[in-house]
Amino acid sequence: MNAHAAWAHPQLAAQVMRPRRDGRSEIALRVDGLRDARQILTLEQLIRALPGVQRVAIDAPAGRVRVVWDARRTPLPRLLAVFANADCTAQPLRHDSIDDARATEMHAALKRLLVGGMFAMQVMTYAFVMYIGAVDFVDFTTRGLFRWLSLLSTIPVVFYSAQPFFAGARDELRQRRLGINLPVALAVTLVFVASAVNTLRGDGEIYFDSVSMFVFLLLGGRYLELRARHRSGALGDAVIDATPLLAERRRSDGQLETVAAIELAPGDLVHVGDGGTVPADGVLEGITVRVDEALLSGESRPVTRHAGERLVAGSVVLTGPAQLRVESSGSQTVAARLGELAARARQARAPSMLASERDASRFVARVLLLTVLTALGWLLVDPSRAFEAAVAVLVVACPCAFALTLPATLTRALGVLAQRGVLVTDSAALEPLARVDFALFDKTGTLATPQLSLATVEPLRGDDPAHVLQWAGALARESSHPLARALAAEAAAHGTPPHATAVRVVAGAGIRGELDGRALRLGRADFALEHSAANASTLAAGILVLADAQGAIAAFHLDERARPDAASTAEFLRADNIACAIASGDVAERVAPLARALGISDWHARQTPADKLAVLQAARARGNVTLAVGDGTNDAPILAGADVSAALDSGTGLAQAHADLLLLDGRLNGLASARVIARQVRHVVAQSRRWSLAYNLCAVPFAAFGLVPPWLAGIGMTLSSLVVVLNAQRVGTPTPARGTSA
Amino acid sequence: MNILLILIPVTLIVIGVAVALFFWAVNHQQFDDLDSPAVLPLMDDPPAETDEKDAP
Numbered sequence: 001m002n003a004h005a006a007w008a009h010p011q012l013a014a015q016v017m018r019p020r021r022d023g024r025s026e027i028a029l030r031v032d033g034l035r036d037a038r039q040i041l042t043l044e045q046l047i048r049a050l051p052g053v054q055r056v057a058i059d060a061p062a063g064r065v066r067v068v069w070d071a072r073r074t075p076l077p078r079l080l081a082v083f084a085n086a087d088c089t090a091q092p093l094r095h096d097s098i099d100d101a102r103a104t105e106m107h108a109a110l111k112r113l114l115v116g117g118m119f120a121m122q123v124m125t126y127a128f129v130m131y132i133g134a135v136d137f138v139d140f141t142t143r144g145l146f147r148w149l150s151l152l153s154t155i156p157v158v159f160y161s162a163q164p165f166f167a168g169a170r171d172e173l174r175q176r177r178l179g180i181n182l183p184v185a186l187a188v189t190l191v192f193v194a195s196a197v198n199t200l201r202g203d204g205e206i207y208f209d210s211v212s213m214f215v216f217l218l219l220g221g222r223y224l225e226l227r228a229r230h231r232s233g234a235l236g237d238a239v240i241d242a243t244p245l246l247a248e249r250r251r252s253d254g255q256l257e258t259v260a261a262i263e264l265a266p267g268d269l270v271h272v273g274d275g276g277t278v279p280a281d282g283v284l285e286g287i288t289v290r291v292d293e294a295l296l297s298g299e300s301r302p303v304t305r306h307a308g309e310r311l312v313a314g315s316v317v318l319t320g321p322a323q324l325r326v327e328s329s330g331s332q333t334v335a336a337r338l339g340e341l342a343a344r345a346r347q348a349r350a351p352s353m354l355a356s357e358r359d360a361s362r363f364v365a366r367v368l369l370l371t372v373l374t375a376l377g378w379l380l381v382d383p384s385r386a387f388e389a390a391v392a393v394l395v396v397a398c399p400c401a402f403a404l405t406l407p408a409t410l411t412r413a414l415g416v417l418a419q420r421g422v423l424v425t426d427s428a429a430l431e432p433l434a435r436v437d438f439a440l441f442d443k444t445g446t447l448a449t450p451q452l453s454l455a456t457v458e459p460l461r462g463d464d465p466a467h468v469l470q471w472a473g474a475l476a477r478e479s480s481h482p483l484a485r486a487l488a489a490e491a492a493a494h495g496t497p498p499h500a501t502a503v504r505v506v507a508g509a510g511i512r513g514e515l516d517g518r519a520l521r522l523g524r525a526d527f528a529l530e531h532s533a534a535n536a537s538t539l540a541a542g543i544l545v546l547a548d549a550q551g552a553i554a555a556f557h558l559d560e561r562a563r564p565d566a567a568s569t570a571e572f573l574r575a576d577n578i579a580c581a582i583a584s585g586d587v588a589e590r591v592a593p594l595a596r597a598l599g600i601s602d603w604h605a606r607q608t609p610a611d612k613l614a615v616l617q618a619a620r621a622r623g624n625v626t627l628a629v630g631d632g633t634n635d636a637p638i639l640a641g642a643d644v645s646a647a648l649d650s651g652t653g654l655a656q657a658h659a660d661l662l663l664l665d666g667r668l669n670g671l672a673s674a675r676v677i678a679r680q681v682r683h684v685v686a687q688s689r690r691w692s693l694a695y696n697l698c699a700v701p702f703a704a705f706g707l708v709p710p711w712l713a714g715i716g717m718t719l720s721s722l723v724v725v726l727n728a729q730r731v732g733t734p735t736p737a738r739g740t741s742a
Numbered sequence: 743m744n745i746l747l748i749l750i751p752v753t754l755i756v757i758g759v760a761v762a763l764f765f766w767a768v769n770h771q772q773f774d775d776l777d778s779p780a781v782l783p784l785m786d787d788p789p790a791e792t793d794e795k796d797a798p
Contacts, residue, residue, distance in 0.1 A: 038784075057775055107768045115766050120758055142746070149750060 011077055016092035024054055025071040028064060029090040043086050050074045051081060102230055109110045113219045115585040116161035120212035122153045127209035150208040151199045157212040158192050159218060178364045180403045184218060185217035187394045190405060194387060196605040217718050218400055225407030247279035254499045270324040272317045274479055274505045281313050282324040287504050292316040315477050321478045321503050367397040374704045387704050392703035395713040401720040403686055406730040413681045416732030422661055422670040429660030432643040433678035438624035439573055440616050440638060443584035445482030445631040446648060448594055456557040466494055468554040473497035473544045475511045475522040481632060483544060483558060562594055565669040570598040572672040583612040613637045646671060680731045689722045695720045
C-alpha cells in the first residue's frame, strides 16, 4: 500500500481535501471498477462504517465518489485502503474538481422547475374556475379576484423560473445569433405584459395559465437536457482528471518510490512509464522518447524529445519509460499547470452539443418571420385580433419539441448504455456509430487476453527458469503492453524482479534495457535478436524472446485466449453489415488462428501503430465510416483517427482519453449494445423530429387565422413535447424487427 | 363564496411551505442520487462493523 501511504503527506492531502466549516473534510475520488448497483452499495456501506464519515455520494456513471468525513478520525490512506480492499481503486482528484458549479446548476434547475410546476398548477386551477363557471355564477368581483390571483401566482414563474430563458435570449442577442431562447423569452414577455395590463384594466383576455404552463414544460425539457450533458461531461472529465498527483521517484539506491507530485524537488529523478503522464517540468535524461503534447498544445502528432530537452508537465510519454530530472521548483507552478490542463481539456470537449442548436436557429428565424407576418396580416384585417393570433403563432410554432428531441433521446440512451456496461464519454459519437460499416480491432488485450505460466518458460542456455523469468520481469514491468503485463505479473508472483536501467520501450516490437551491466532485449524474436549473432529463424515465430548480445536466453510461450464474448460480438457486427478487421503487432501465425476462430477474413499482422492507422485511413478513403477498438497506448492513433472509438477499461489512460466509448469489465459485447442503441437513437430522433415538424406545419395555419387561442396553443405544444419525451423512452427496449438482438 | 377568502390564502401558504421544504431538500443533496436507493432493500445484511458503530 505504498501508493496510499503517500497520501498521508499533509501538503498532498491539502491538494485533494477541501476543509469544511464544520471541521470535516470533503474529497472527490475517481473510482475504477464500479460495476453493479450491489457492489456500489456494499462499497457505500463499507465507507459509512468508517469512523467519522458523514456523507458518501457515489456517481457510478461518472466513476466518481464524494466523501465528507472527519479526517482526524479516519486518515486519508485508510479511506483509500477501504476502496482498494473492495476491488475499486480510488484516485483522489484535485479539490477544485469537486465541482460545485455543476451541482449548483442542477440544484438551481430543479428548483426553477418545481416552482414553475407548483405555480403553474395553481394558475391552472384559477383559470379552470374562470373557464367553466366564472361567467355564469361567480359574480364579477370574484372574477376580478381570480384574475389578480392568477397574476400574483404567475409572478414567481416569470420572474424566477423563466430567468434562464431571458438570460439565454440576452446572450443570443449579444452574439447576434438566433437561438431557441429568443422566441421563448419574447412569447413569455408579450403574453405576460399583455395579460398583466388587461388585469389592471379589469377587461380583456388573460393568458397567465398558458404562459406559466409554457415555462414549466420548457423547464422540464431543459432539465432533461442538462442531465444528459452533465452525465456525458462528467465521464469525459473522469478520464481527463487522471492527471497525476503522484509520481514515481528514483531513490539513490535505484528503487522506485511513490511520492506526491508536488513534493518533487528540483534535481529529483522521476520515472514515467510508457503511457504515463509527466508529473512535473523537467529535463529528459538518457534516451530519446516520443511524447504526446496534445492536451497542452493541441498538436495531435507525437513529438520526439531527445536527452537534455525539456518535458512539460501534463504531456504523455508514448515510448517510455522516461527518466526525468525535475527542474521547476515550487508546488504552485505544478499545481497550477495541472489545473489549467484539466480545464483546457474540458473546453476541447465542449462543442459536441451544438449541432442541434444550428438546426433550431433556422427554425427560429422562420417562426419569428411567420409571427410578424401574422400580426401584419391581422392589423390590416382586424387589428383587435392581431395580438392574440400573433402570440398563438409564436407559441404553436415554437420549436420546443424539436429542440427537446435530441437531449431527451440522448439522456435515455446514455442511461441505458451505462446499465449495459458502456460508458459514453462523447455523446456526439452515437450518431456516427449508427452509420459505422467498418470495424478495426486490436488483437492482444482487446480480442484476446494473454496468459503465462512458469511451466511455459523455456530456457535456451540452461539457466534456471525462475531466474530467467525475473530478468524478463524486470524489463516487462516497464511496459504497459498486455503481454508485458502478463509476464510482469507472473514474475512478481515468483519473487521481486531486479531493477533494470536504461530501459526503452519500442512500441509494437519490444523492450530493451540493462540489467547488472548486461544489455537485454525482450520482445518479438526479430527485435530481441536484432543485434546478436544468432539468427531468428531457428526460433518459432510468435513467442516472446529474451536475448542478450550473445543470442537468445529464453523463450516465453504465452497462451492467448479469445475473450469469451469476442466471437459473438464479431458475429453480431458481421450480421449488422459491419466489415471487421484485425490489425495486430503480433505475427501472422498467431493472428490467423484467432481471426479464423472469430470468422474475420481481413487481418493484418506485424503492424506498427502507423501501419494500423494506414489500414484505418484506407478504409476511410473507401468511404467507410470507421470504428476502432483498442486498449493500449499503441492504439491511440487509430482511436483518435477513427470516426468512433472504443477502448476497454483495462486499457491505458491514453487509450481511454482518446476513446468515445469505454467498455467496462472487458465486455466486448458492449459494442453490440452500443450499436443497437445508436441505431435506435437515430431512428427515434428522426421520427420525433418528423412528428414535431408535422405538428407545427398543421397547427400554424390555424393559429395564424386566429382559430387557436393561446391557451390551446400551449396545450398543443405541451402534448407535442410529451410525445417526444415518451418516444425517447423507446430507446433501449427490444425492437420487434430485430427480435432479441438487444 | 366567502369561504374562498379563507381557502385561497390557505392554498398559497401550503404552496409556500411546500416550496420551502423542497428547497431545503434540494440544498441537502436529497435529489443528487436517485438510482442507488432503489436497490437498497435488496441488499444483504450490512457488514458486521456497522452494528457496533455509533451507539448514540
